[in-house]
Amino acid sequence: MIDSAEPQSSLRRALGLLRLVGAAEAGGIRLKDLAEQAGCSQPTAHRALQDLAAEGFVEQIGKRYRLALDFFVLAARAGHADGLRDLAKPVLLRLSATLTDTIFLLVRNGYEAVCLDRIEGPFPIRSFTGDIGGKVPLGLGQGSLAILAHLPEAEREAVIRFNVPRLLDRGFLDEAGLRVELEKAREQGWVNLNTGLIPGMAGLGVPVFDAQGRAVAALSVGTLADRLRPERLPGVVAILKAEAATLGAMLNPFDTALRHPSRSLSSVA
């Protein structure tokens, strides 16, 4: 309803509906509300939803629409987009095995960091990003901060401008505090904050740089504050940084592949 620019094409409208279905509570959403929120007539919404359902993107349980599992399956492939998730899998597994803590792989996506993968440690960790597919504003959480800190200055400033209000909203750092943390992160090359969701929890994040030296992702660890005390911290930092470097190095060849893509694409099943 806050939308100003009305999408003009039927496709845009339908995708908006799809988004609304995704945003709905777990129980699903009714046609009436959908039409209202989308600002279109009920018949229009109805037809779009029928098509969406026919293609397996939404399902209709009784009178309520929700995202279908097929959609989930299709979208899981989006994470594979640049192969990062597959490349990072062994890295995450190694980290998980070595540190026995919860490990996160975050990627930058505009003003946010998205959790691309996560391996659970023995302690249940509540992170800002939540589960796989979750996102946070850049600047909130260790990995997210690590990415932001190492962005090119102009870009970083743009993100800060955009995100500071959102961070305040969520009751965390104000701009001054954020800048202090960013400065520290840039100096150290890693982020260690104890301002987790739960007292006693802590985390550590390091940036991952691609071939062009841009901070495109982050590896991070979530654990008990106890497990990041001075005697263990440096070791964890070293391990994380090493794996981040490994991952960054693997980003190289693939990026090259993108510039000179194989033409095996035409033979898709």
Next chain:
Amino acid sequence: MIDSAEPQSSLRRALGLLRLVGAAEAGGIRLKDLAEQAGCSQPTAHRALQDLAAEGFVEQIGKRYRLALDFFVLAARAGHADGLRDLAKPVLLRLSATLTDTIFLLVRNGYEAVCLDRIEGPFPIRSFTGDIGGKVPLGLGQGSLAILAHLPEAEREAVIRFNVPRLLDRGFLDEAGLRVELEKAREQGWVNLNTGLIPGMAGLGVPVFDAQGRAVAALSVGTLADRLRPERLPGVVAILKAEAATLGAMLNPFDTALRHPSRSLSSVA
């Protein structure tokens, strides 16, 4: 190209394109090939892709289109459909902590089982379903078999009819072998196969029943064959079955909630 029924609406066509983008190799797919595979003109594909990109469902890297991360983020919510994933999280965490093996949560989706969640154990497991969002024909893999075995007869037969060719394709059980396994699974209430992807790996699956007693999901464990030898196996079975029962019981109340949904839905942000 095998399609017979041409979708009549522009929306169906566009969703088909989206699906093709998802099916494309990691490097993305070009407009030309997309149009060709979808059986529509290039301008049509182009316009649809522009809209898809504008809504954040696909992204254009150079001349190639791929699924966007926004899409991934949106779809993460699809797994929450009936709240199963959230409900199961503590169950998976407990299992992971108790067994220190890789734990899978599978849900039935038509003729397939979809991996809704997965917690990594210390040994890297290659499963049929692969990662979260992966799917397998019902009947392939322990959890998948567990679900199939406990479906109502008519439904089970329908699935078998449909899936046997696909199982053969993938070089696994023929119909006779499958039926033997199903019979055993039904008698035991659990599935233990050593026909994993890698020799030396094994798995164990148990069905999860909803309030109506239908096998809607499965919990399974993937580990080293060594760790499922007779002295440990019964314990693991007992633990898995207990957690499956717990999870099944939790399915109850929510199902009720679906029948009498709260009207808090109208207040979606």
Next chain:
DNA sequence: CTCAATAATTCCGTTATATGAAATTTATTG
């Protein structure tokens, strides 16, 4: 570096189909 060749994008007249009002059926609620 220049010149094909191929793909991406834009234009445009035509037509298919997306649209909302109104009517009809189906569910929900008091």
Next chain:
DNA sequence: CAATAAATTTCATATAACGGAATTATTGAG
């Protein structure tokens, strides 16, 4: 079991989706 509200269907209309053809950009070869 009414009475109300939501979901669907119908239908005449207008829109925006369509593909052929033209244009521009990209890629590859000589």
